[in-house]
Amino acid sequence: MPGVDFAARLLYFSAMTDVVSRCEWGAAPPKLVETFNGPAPFVIIHHSYIPGECHSSSECIKAMQNMQKFHQNDRGWNDIGYSFGVGGDGNIYMGRGFSVIGAHAPRYNDKSVGICLIGDWREKLPPEKMLQAVQKLIQSGVEEGYIAKNYTLLGHRQVRDTECPGQKLFDEIKTWPHFSPHPSGPNDTYRPPS
Numbered sequence: 001m002p003g004v005d006f007a008a009r010l011l012y013f014s015a016m017t018d019v020v021s022r023c024e025w026g027a028a029p030p031k032l033v034e035t036f037n038g039p040a041p042f043v044i045i046h047h048s049y050i051p052g053e054c055h056s057s058s059e060c061i062k063a064m065q066n067m068q069k070f071h072q073n074d075r076g077w078n079d080i081g082y083s084f085g086v087g088g089d090g091n092i093y094m095g096r097g098f099s100v101i102g103a104h105a106p107r108y109n110d111k112s113v114g115i116c117l118i119g120d121w122r123e124k125l126p127p128e129k130m131l132q133a134v135q136k137l138i139q140s141g142v143e144e145g146y147i148a149k150n151y152t153l154l155g156h157r158q159v160r161d162t163e164c165p166g167q168k169l170f171d172e173i174k175t176w177p178h179f180s181p182h183p184s185g186p187n188d189t190y191r192p193p194s
């Protein structure tokens with residue numbers, strides 16, 4: 001289990017970056033917390049698809065709770081799968097947090113930060129404040145040493161067969177710094193179906 005330093009550092013990060021704490025969104029406790037040594041070399045972008053987009057903080061809190069219930073109860077996972085959620089209210093919601101092994105991208109769960117933009121972004125772009133919140137989260141993560149300075153930004157579909165994070169959002173993140181069309185470099189033999 002991570003110790004006091006781990007928890008204190010995350011609390012500090014949350015305060016600095018205006019992250020909505022698990023307590024604030026009414027998260028159930030994780031069944032188990034397994035950590036990995038950072039900084040994480042990958043940032044992986046998701047959409048929730050379901051639940052759909054949320055506009056108010058009360059809607060986004062409900063969405064976080066529903067995702068956690070689904071992941072813990074139906075999927076049988078330890079916690080909500082993602083490291084963070086970002087809502088249409090422009091807020092960042094603490095999921096598993098940094099340096100905790102996630103359940104969002106096979107083979108990358110112990111070396112990435114998984115950020116879920118709540119909503120279905122196949123045919124429309126998330127609102128600007130949501131996109132800005134994601135970029136702020138990544139930047140703060142780099143500054144605090146949770147994300148490697150030379151991190152690689154990927155969409156979920158690049159590491160497994162899924163339409164996630166939605167075509168519109170995927171087209172958007174392709175324009176962001178650190179996006180790579182090659183998930184793990186030339187030595188990675190995995191090729192997701194195109």
Ligand SMILES: [Zn+2]
Nearest residue numbers: 046047156164
């Ligand atoms: Zn995904």
